[in-house]
Amino acid sequence: MRRISSVTLIVLVLLAILPLTAASSDQVIQVIAGDYSDGSVVVLNPHRVNYKLASVREVWVESPDGRRVEGFNVTISPRVVQDWGLGEGMTFRYNVSCAPTVAPGGYSLKIRFLGVLPTGELSIFIVSVPLTVLESPLHFGDVNVYTLTGSWPRVFIGGELVVYSSVYNMGHVAVNGTAFLTISRGGKTYVSLSKAIVFEPASDSTVLFNVKLPYSLGQGDYTLKYVIKTPRGTFSKTLTFSLEWGVSLLGVSLEKDRVYVGDSAVAYVSVMSQRNIPANLTVRFINDKGEHVDTLLKQLSLGEGSFVFEVPLFTEAPGRYNISISIGVGENVIGTASATYEVVEAPRISSVVPVYSEENLEFRVMISNPGAAASGVISYLLRFENGTVYKGSKVIDVPSGNSTVVFVFPSGAGDVEYTFNLSVGGRVSSASGTFEQPSPPTPGPAPTNTSTTPVENTTSSYTPSNSTGAPTSGGLWWLFAVLLITALVVSGAYCIHRNQAGRKRRGKRGPKRRSPLGRFRRPRPPTFWERDSLPKKK
Structure with missing residues (x-):
């Protein structure tokens, strides 16, 4: 007992008088609270x-402020190492x-180590190894999110x-846990899951x-x-998308x-899609x-790309209309657009009024344009009872409101069948x-079948302007009579004017001289007798 006490005393004296040297390891030991950790460390x-x-004399754990901490149980091996060279690492x-x-x-x-030098001297040194205590044994990696379209953080x-x-x-040891996910x-929470x-x-x-992600969610920024x-x-972990x-x-x-009214026209609806999805188009x-006058529904099957859909316009009644278009998925409206258009009645011939005079026959075509x-084309076809035919067309400007176009033709005798057509924008009225014409006062030559057009026709917004058409063979006798009367009047006037001028030049005439032969009588013309046969020979 004395011998053991003496050795202990010597060691204590050495610990008190020998210098202490601290060393550290660059490795870190991790241990979980309530668990253990084993492995190796290089010192x-x-x-x-x-x-x-060198022999291990003591092992303990200190806090950062140098105080010893209870609750650890540490075992180090080997406890004794030999020939620990300068700067050499020893594995424990x-x-x-x-x-x-x-x-x-x-x-x-x-x-704490007690080392023996080659000279036999003793040295005490302490090695410090970093130690980390973890609260949980679980190591969590990154949270990853992906979509089928690969568009994260843009989600459909x-x-x-x-x-x-x-x-x-x-x-x-196994650890039980519960995972939660909310959006x-x-x-306000819209999605909540757990497992x-x-x-x-x-x-x-x-x-x-x-x-x-339900269709009931609206567009916007959300938190996951x-x-x-x-x-x-x-x-x-919190993410936004x-x-x-x-x-x-x-x-x-x-x-x-x-x-x-009644014409066909369409509206073009342009849609851009980044996904495959069924949709519905409401017009x-x-x-x-x-007032809602009509509604159209169209089912769409959209893919990736841009699309243009045709929608027929409502044209059954005149008026101004607003076309309201919406596209949706299920009961959710995801886009709207609108446009305005007008449905009007096409210009039309409201009536045709024939006006007769001895010289001309007018047709006043009344046009209504709401x-x-x-701009349009008006054409005509007239058939007189004497066989005369008038046929032609004219480009006219049709003003808004009521207007009149007047056609003038030479008048004749008998019935006249007439047809007028107005074509504007593909619509024909x-x-x-x-019309039965009265008999003319002076008969003319027999008409011949010809086809011609009037010289001119005009349109006006509200006041008509008349023009005369060129005559045909059925009215040549009118032209001949007018020219003959004009020639006679001019000739008579010229002769009168000449006689009066001659009298003024000769002055007063002398007494009338009588012919010594008396009055001259024109001889009678010879008379020739015609026999039925030659005279007989004697």
Whole structure:
């Protein structure tokens, strides 16, 4: 007993008088509170000398402020090493157990060695190895999100999200946990999912959610929160993303903004789509009184790209209409557009009024145009009872409102069958009838069948202007009579004027002289007698 006491005393004296040297390892030992950790660590020789022998004398754990911490049980092996050279690293195995009550954080594992130098001298030194206490045995990887279209963080309404993360359990016991996923906007939660999961020891686990985004969600920015709760702690990750339909109604254009009643015209609806989705197109026609007059529904099957759809316009009644177009998915409207157009009645011949005089026969064509001014063609066909035919056409300007076009033809005898056609914008209005002319006072030569056109016809907005048409063979006797009368009048006037001028030049005439032969009598013309036969010979 005295001998043992003496050795102990010598060691204590050496510990008191020999210098202490601290050394550190660049490795870190991790242990989970309530669990253990084992492995190996390399410790460097802290002195500039070779140690013939070094033995582990004490192991403990200190806090950052240098205080010893209870709750650890540490085992180091080997306990004795030989020939520990200058700057040489020596590998030690360790086993560190940590009580659940130890607070997580950074600590230092202290190892005190008693070394023997080649000279036999003793040296005491301390090695410090970093030690970290973890609250949870779980190591959480990044949270990953992807969509089937690969458009994250732009997500389509009605699409699907896949959210997952990888979790590694470093501990030696299984850990039970619960994973949660929520999607919210403006403090309101729209999607909430959860699942229980067991994290097996020393293994990786994948926590995955498949999220179906309902059509009831509107477009905008949303917050995705991913949480894993365990008895040893909670992991959470917050992400933001933009939710949209992926379908846009670009606009609507009209084939015509003014259409005649009953005409065919279409509206062109342009749609841009970034996804495959069924949609519906709704078209409403509203008159200027705000009344819905017609509604069209069209089912669409959209893919990726741009599309143009044709929609027939409502043209059954005149008026001004607003075409309101909306595109939707289910009961959700995702885009609207509108345009305005006008349905008008086409210009038409309201009536034809024949006006007869001895010289001319007028046809006053009354035109009604409820719409805007337009250009058109008016054609005519007249058949007189004597066989005369007039046929032709004329380009006219049709003003808005009521107007009259006057055609003038030479008058004749008997019935006249007439037909007038007005063509404007592909629409034709016709008027026809029969007019009975009174018998002319002076008969003319027999008419011949000819076809000609009047010299001129004119239109006016409201006041007609008359013009005379060129005559045909049926009216040549009128022209001949006028020319004959004119020639006689001119000749008579000329003779009278000449005689009067001659009398003025000769002055007063003398007494009339009588012929000495008396009055001259024109001889009678000879008379020739014709016999039925030659005279007989004697």
